[in-house]
Amino acid sequence: MxxxxxxxxxxxxxxxxxxxxxxxxxxxxxxxxxxxxxxxxxxxxxxxxxxxxxxxxxxxxxxxxxxxxxxxxxxxxxxxxxxxxxxxxxxxxxxxxxxxxxxxxxxxxxxxxxxxxxxxxxxxxxxYLSGVVLLVAVVTAVVRTIERRGLLHDELAAELTVSAERDRLARDVHDVIGHTLTAMSLKADVAERLLDTDPERARQEIAEVGVLSRQALAEVRAAVGGIRSARLDDEIASAERVLASAGIAADMPKDLSVVDPRHRVVLAWVLREAVTNVVRHSDASVCRVVLGPASLTVEDDGRGPSGLREGNGLRGVRERVDAAGGALRVSDASPGTRLVVTL
Structure with missing residues (x-):
């Protein structure tokens, strides 16, 4: 300049x-x-x-x-x-x-x-030379200010990018570890109970724990690499297995074609965390999942949302839904808890 x-x-x-x-x-x-x-x-x-x-x-x-x-x-x-x-x-x-x-x-x-x-x-x-000096001073001061503001904007944008990536990684790792460790813990408990009465079934449960641990390791690596995603059909199948291991009857949708393809990844992540919360906190006997073109409802007949605090899992779900322009609502299902996500 x-x-x-x-x-x-x-x-x-x-x-x-x-x-x-x-x-x-x-x-x-x-x-x-x-x-x-x-x-x-x-x-x-x-x-x-x-x-x-x-x-x-x-x-x-x-x-x-x-x-x-x-x-x-x-x-x-x-x-x-x-x-x-x-x-x-x-x-x-x-x-x-x-x-x-x-x-x-x-x-x-x-x-x-x-x-x-x-x-x-x-x-x-x-x-007029004095005026020229003054004009140069004003023009260069304005250009300097614009350049400094631009540099500041770039620095803030870089910091926001790093922060967003850190939040994404935290959500992905939490969702992967939380869900998989819950499933592994349930299967380990089942294997321990069946060790004397049904050794063959116990061995199957222990083998599934090994499969889940390797799957979790691969998913954590994918999350760190920024390529972790979720498939709705896989999460439905996983939810059925985890709920069954916890002794909770699962009422799952069979037709996934009703869901808009644009929303399937977000709803898959939400389903994973919602089912993990049902297994961990609800003390429910039944869990029902309903899918719509741009919505997901997860409802259980457990203890209800009274005293529920928004931990890292639910906060991560809310952040994902907000980023997709949607809304998250948790309410009392009398009995139980109802989580509704609309995109």
């Missing part, structure tokens, strides 16, 4: 040529303005390569000092024609210095420019 102003160096260079000084001084003055332009461009490039805000300020101050010294040398050679460097000092200061320091540089340059254009007869027709 700062390089845009270089086109206006033609005016102070023309002032050097028309200054009436000796040829060597004019050549030296023009050469110094060329060096001035190079240092100015290098200052902005150095700023873009800085690794921190402190590095930007350090590099910027070094280049501002160099530009100021060049202006002093031009003034010693050709007099008031050096005033043309003022706007460039202001532009660089606005991008590299803290705002208070940049405003201070602007005030100093504005005062020097005003003084030179007032006391020098050669600059009598350039009264």
């Amino acid at each position: 700062g390089g845009v102003w270089l086109v206006f160096l033609a005016f102070p260079i023309a002032g050097v040529v028309d200054s009436g000084e000796s040829r060597p001084r004019i050549i030296a003055g023009v050469a110094l303005y060329v060096v001035f332009a190079g240092v100015y461009i290098r200052g902005f490039r150095a700023m873009s390569r800085a690794v921190s805000r402190a590095d930007v300020v350090r590099r910027g101050v070094a280049h501002l000092v160099a530009l100021t010294l060049i202006c002093v040398m031009i003034h010693l050679l050709v007099g008031s024609a050096s005033v043309g460097g003022g706007p460039y000092l202001v532009a660089l200061a606005m991008f590299v210095l803290p705002m208070w320091a940049a405003v201070g540089v602007t005030v100093v340059v504005l005062l020097v420019t005003t003084w030179l254009t007032t006391v020098s007869s050669e600059l009598a027709d350039t009264w």
Whole structure:
């Protein structure tokens, strides 16, 4: 952005040529303005390569000092024609210095420019130079503010992305671990009860515990990798097995085609957590699941929602439903609890 102003160096260079000084001084003055332009461009490039805000300020101050010294040398050679460097000092200061320091540089340059254009007869027709300095200060300050706001927005967006990914991972791992560990615990209890009376059935239950543990490991890896998903038909079958292991009769829908394909993944996650909560907390004997095109109802005949607190599981369900633009409602089914999700 700062390089845009270089086109206006033609005016102070023309002032050097028309200054009436000796040829060597004019050549030296023009050469110094060329060096001035190079240092100015290098200052902005150095700023873009800085690794921190402190590095930007350090590099910027070094280049501002160099530009100021060049202006002093031009003034010693050709007099008031050096005033043309003022706007460039202001532009660089606005991008590299803290705002208070940049405003201070602007005030100093504005005062020097005003003084030179007032006391020098050669600059009598350039009264507008003070206005140019002020205009450059305002434009670069606005651009600086926009750029800083853009950087802040990008940083906040990155933080929100990380936070959203952390929440997603927490939900996925909770859903996977919570549901599968509940099923494993139930099957282990069944195997223990059947160990003496029905060893063959006990072995089957223990084998299923091994299958569930390997399945949980694969699902956790998938969740960490960000590719974990849920299939509604798989969750229906899993819910039937988990409820049966807990001794809860399951009334499950048979026709899944009524569900809008766009909502099946979200409803599958909700079903998994809802059934896990029924097994863990309801002390129910029956669990009924009803599916609609964009809805899911899970109802049990257990102890009801009195005193129910929204833990990580239910909170994760609510977050998933909210993200999908839906609504979650938990109510008393008299007896039992009714969870309804509408998308």
